[in-house]
Amino acid sequence: MTVESTAARKPRRSAGSKAGTTTGTKRATRKSAPRGEGEPIQLLTPEGKRVKNAEYDTYVEDVTPEDLRGLYRDMVLTRRFDAEATSLQRQGELGLWASLLGQEAAQIGSGRATREDDHVFPTYREHGVAWCRGVDPAKLLGMFRGVNNGGWDPNGNNFQLYTIVIGSQTLHATGYAMGVAMDGADSAVIAYFGDGASSQGDVSEAFNFAAVYNAPVVFFCQNNQWAISESNEKQTRVPLYQRAQGFGFPGVRVDGNDVLATLAVSRWALERARHGDGPSLIEAYTYRMGAHTTSDDPSRYRHDDERAAWEAKDPILRLRRHLEATHHADDAFFEELESESEALGKRVREAVRSMPDPDRHAIFENVYADGHALVDEERAQFAAYQASFADAEGV
C-alpha cells in the first residue's frame, strides 16, 4: 500500500460516540495490506503522545477532537459499567461476571469502526463492543444474573448473542459473511475471540472457510495474555497474527490498549472486507487486568507485578493524557463524564435489581419454532403439577 493510494480516499465517517450513527463511506480502493510486523501498530504511546504511522494514519485522519472525546467517553462509561457489574456480582445480584477491565481500547476502537449494517459476533466479554452497537448495557446482565440465556434480539443491533463455547462463533461469523457476499451486500462481519480460543479447531476451520470463500469477515482476537490460568505459550508458538498468513490472508498486530490504533486497524480490515478483499486477522495485544471471571483467582497463576506493568499502559489513562496535553478536553468535560458515569452505574444497578425472575413456565417457551407434541405434553404436566401446590395451599 502506498500513501498515494490513500490520499484519494473520501473523508471517512467520524468516530462519533453515538451508537449506530456511523455511516460508512464507499469502499476504499486500497488493495494491498498493511501489516504490523512484530511491534504492534501504535498511534498513541502510553504517555499519550501521538506517533506517526504512514500506513494507518490515513484511517484516522478524519478523527476530530470531539471524536476523541467520544472514544474517551465510551471507554470510561464501559469501564464504569463493568465495575458496577463486578460489584453487583459481589453483592449476589449476578451469578457471574466476566470483566473487560483493561480491554476497553480494543473493544471501543473496533466497535466504533463498525458500520450500522455490519454484523458482530462476540464471545462473552464484549461489553464495550455491545456498547458501541447500542445494546442497552442492562440487557447484557440478564444471562449473568441467570434470568435468560441470551437476552437480546441479535438482529436489533446486528450484535449476535454472547457465545460461551469457545471459538464457535468464528464459524458463524464466517458463514454469515459468506451470505453477505452471496447477497452482493457490502457490509462486513467481525468476530471476536480470545487468544485461548485461537487453539480451537473451529477457529482454524473458520480461517480456512473465510479464506477459501473470500468471506468479508474480520477476525478480531483480543490477546489479553491469559486463557483462565494458561498463558500464551500454552496456546501458540507463533505470534497469533502470523497465523493468518498460513491461511492466505493478512494478519496485523495492534497495540490493543491504544484506541486510536485499534480504530485505524479495524477500519482497514473492515474496509478490505467491504471491498471484496476477503478476511483479515487482527491481534489486539492487550491485557486482562482483572480475574478471568468473578469465580477465578488469578493469584494462583500470575504475579501482581505483571498487572502493574500493564497498568502503566492503561488505555483510558493514555487517551486522557493525550486529551490533556493537546487541550482537547477541559476539566468540565471530565467532571461531566464523571457524573454521567455515576448515573450509568446507578441506572444499571437499578435495572438489575428490578429485573424479575422469569416466569417458571418459560422453561417450555421457544424450544421449537413450530411446536412439538412432547413439549406441549410436558408443559401441561408441569402446569398441573404447579397447580396442585396452589390447591394444597388453598390459594
Added chain:
Amino acid sequence: MAVEKMALAKAINESLRHALEADPKVLIMGEDVGKLGGVFRVTDGLQKDFGESRVIDTPLAESGIVGTAIGLALRGYRPVVEIQFDGFVFPAYDQIVTQLAKMHARALGTVRMPIVIRIPYGGGIGAVEHHSESPEALFAHVAGLKVVSPSNASDAYWMMRQAVRSDDPVIFFEPKRRYWDKADVDTEAVPGPLHKADVVREGSDLTLAAYGPMVKLCQEVAAAAGEEGRSLEVLDLRSISPIDFDTVQASVEKTGRLVVVHEAPVFFGSGAEIAARITERCFYHLEAPVLRVGGYHAPYPPARLEEEYLPDLDRVLDAVDRSLAY
C-alpha cells in the same frame, strides 16, 4: 485401615495422586489443570508434585485434548483427561465417538484405549449456559465406552482408581454440585467392581434408582417417605454403561415398584432404558409401571429457573405417590 473424611473433589484428587504415583504412564491432561488445579481444584497440587509433563496444561481445544490422548494411549500412556464443564465436551465428541470408542474393535482387540475422560456435570450450582448439563445418555448410547458417575467421596476415590486401571475408555461424570460433600474414604478398602450398583438404603414398598447427584436426593426422599410410613429402597447405580440390571431386578422383585431419577431430560434418557429392561425382566413382579423423574425436553434453563427444572424432593415424592397409587 486408612479412613479419612474428605470432600468428593478431594477424594478424586487423592485418587489421581495415587494413580500418578503408582504408574509412570498415567498422565493428567486438560485446560487449567496445572497451576490453577482445575476450575474446581480437583487436580490441585498435582502439577507441583509430578511436573508439567505428567500434569499437562493443554491448549484450549477439546478435540485436540481427546485426539492427542488417543495417540498417547496408542503409545502406551494412560491419559486422564479433564473436560472443564459438561457443555464443553462436544468439540471432543467427534474424537470420542468416532475414534476412541471404536479403536479396540477396529484393531481386532489388539489395541487398548485406557483413557479416562472426567466431566464435571449436572446443575444446581447457579451457573451460566453450558455449565449444568447431563449428557450421559449421549455417551451411554455409544458402544465401546464405559460411563460411570460416583455419588459420594468414597466411590469417587475408588471408582477413579478403577477407571484409571481400566483398559477401556471410561467417561467419568463427576456430580459437580456434590464436589464439596464430605464422607469417609477408606483408601485401603477392597472395592466392588466398577459397574456394580449399590443398595444404599433398604426398603420394601418401592425402589428408587439414581446415580451421581440424584442419589443424595433419593436418600432424602426415602427419609421423608419413611416419616409417612413408607419403606423405600434406594439404589445407587454408579455405572450407567453398563447398568447393573441384576441389582435393580432383585430390588424390584422385592418391592414391585420402580422410580428412576436423573437430571437429564427424561425423553430418550437412561431412565427409558432402565424402564424398558426392568419391564422385560420383572413384568410379573411390577405393581405399577416404571416411572421416571428428570429434566424436560427443553434446553437447560437459566439459573433462576433451574430449581423448577431439576428433580426435587416434591417431584420425586409425587412420582412415589403415583406409583403407590396403582
